[in-house]
Amino acid sequence: MRNTYIYAETAFHHEGDMSFLLKLIDNAARAGVHGVKFQVLVDFDELISKQNPAYDKLKAYTFSREQWVDIFNYTLAAKLDIIAMPLDPGALSLMDFFQGKIRFVELHSVSYYDTAVKEGIKKSGIDLLLGVGGRTQDEMKDAHAYFGAQLKVLMVGFQAFPSKIEDIRLRKISELKTQFPTVEIGYADHSSFDDAWAVESNLVARALGATIFEKHLTLNEGEKRVDFESAIGVEKLKEIKQKLDALDVIVNGYDDAFQMTASELNYRNRQKMAVAVGDLPAGHTLRADDVALKMTGEFNGFSAKESLIGKVLNKGIQSDYIITQGDVHN
Template sequence: MESYIIGETAYNHEGDFEYLKRMIVDIGEIPLNAIKFHLLLESSSCFQKKHPLAEGIKKWMFSREQWDDLIQFSHEKKLGVIALCDDIESIQFINESHRDIKAIELHATSLNEYYMLREAIKFPNQIILGIGGSTLDEIAYAVDFLKENGKKDILLMYGFQAYPTDYKDIHLSKMLKIKDLFNLAIGYADHTAYDDENNVDISALGAAMGFHILEKHYTPEFGVKRVDYHTAVGKEEMIRIKKKMDLYLNVFGGDLLRMSDREIQYGNIGPMKKAVVAKKDIHKGEKIRLEHLCFKRTEEESTIYQRDFTDLIGLEVLVDIHEDEIVDFTKVQYRFNKARYSELTGGLEEKK
């Protein structure tokens, strides 16, 4: 399993088209797997007229034509594109012009918004649901709505967005329970303070639990006071996070029940696990008794598992076996006791 990191741009660009293009270049050079944009085309669809951001956010918005350019540019940089749609118009735009992007995302603020969900089911690819600060009932409503309308490729993005998030509010253990409850892929959206000394470690911790998807805010100007800078990391930090995630995932492994080649080698009987050996000399013609055997580590491998050593008891030895020598079935006469047919048929044959 490899890490999958989404570079979140949010509104850090502050409406500067070229600045956002610079972010795309950086995220592609790190390289991350995907880039996430906040799309808002009609502010009146998202904010009340009297809302403090209703007018101010307009200077951070791009036109449909600009988004066409930015999405195409991201494809050229080999990045998956994720569109977090803040209004219905944005989902409609994606459905009309960019149905080939990786995913659309509904923010936690729109998790149960009927009209947004209804438009989202028209999108052919993955739908991401932001579930930070949401109850299980709210998550279930959105998941059920999508599934009942034929959507199967659903990703739950967990992350408490407090800008920055306090350690005690992260609760990574919830991801395990949510994954079990909904049986869906789940990712971690980290919002640790940009200047926190543990930022890299906390961002990568989900990977230590087997969660390979991370969403992380990025900025080309680390620590500079811009919109959404509070939790955004720079190029150097993002590279460190990626390396640490890959390390954690490598240690975590994949299929927990499958043994690696090294594990199998470690489990070999003889060189590692103790083998069945002669506790004392056993002479040809003798029948093996319990007191003839013991367990010791040996230089060579053995073919008998420790748990099967009792199968040797009572068998006749074909050659002299010396003390400390491995005892296996090549050195004994194994008598195959033929079962009576009547025993296998319950005596039915004899009753005929």
């Protein structure tokens, strides 16, 4: 199992406030995560119908291409990866402009059947994350067939403002690992910011085999903004990162899973050792009824009676004393 990769999701939590978004990037760097995800929208009318009741409000959340260039450069200067979710053709052109500088591109669930967006993502050749929330197994297989080796990660999880942990069906992680053995499985938690699962579900997902993690980030937990329900502060994000790092050491911090540590060897050495049944003279050939297994507090003897049958004592052994390696010969 590979080590974990975690990034902060910003979505439209910025609400069109660029200074707020830059502060989110700063907090992602403080938390020690690997990257920041942006839902990139340039040509607003390509995504949202004028008949949408939230049209005017949502349009105010849109950055210009020039602003996105500045945002991406700011992210790179902070030594953070860019995870980009293009939502329109203008956003796809940004992927070309930053070719070689974007770690992952993600196909949004709302664009799953948008041929133009899918073709643009495929043409980019950038490693792809695919959210599988709301997707059937057949749709996942079709996406895998369409994108081929470009599809690197299947992300489990979806946003329900917030999502209940029992609705996510985390076992999907281990089952997807079996169905798609060449693809990494990720987990995007959307638990409520004040729910213990906002941290702990990531550890469960890791145990099930997830290696890529997404978490919504905010400046002030509970402050009402877009997606605030599942957005956590920098300290909580740092806690998730630190716990995942600790799990990486626990899971991957050795070459041979069956090589015993010193503490496990000490535990093994508590096993019973062969002792003499009655006083046994030097030169005596040991029989089965001469030996019993008991806990002696010593560990330099024989743990199996059968190993001693037929051996000859080099010296006399008193009753209940351990028979050591040096006490016998063939």
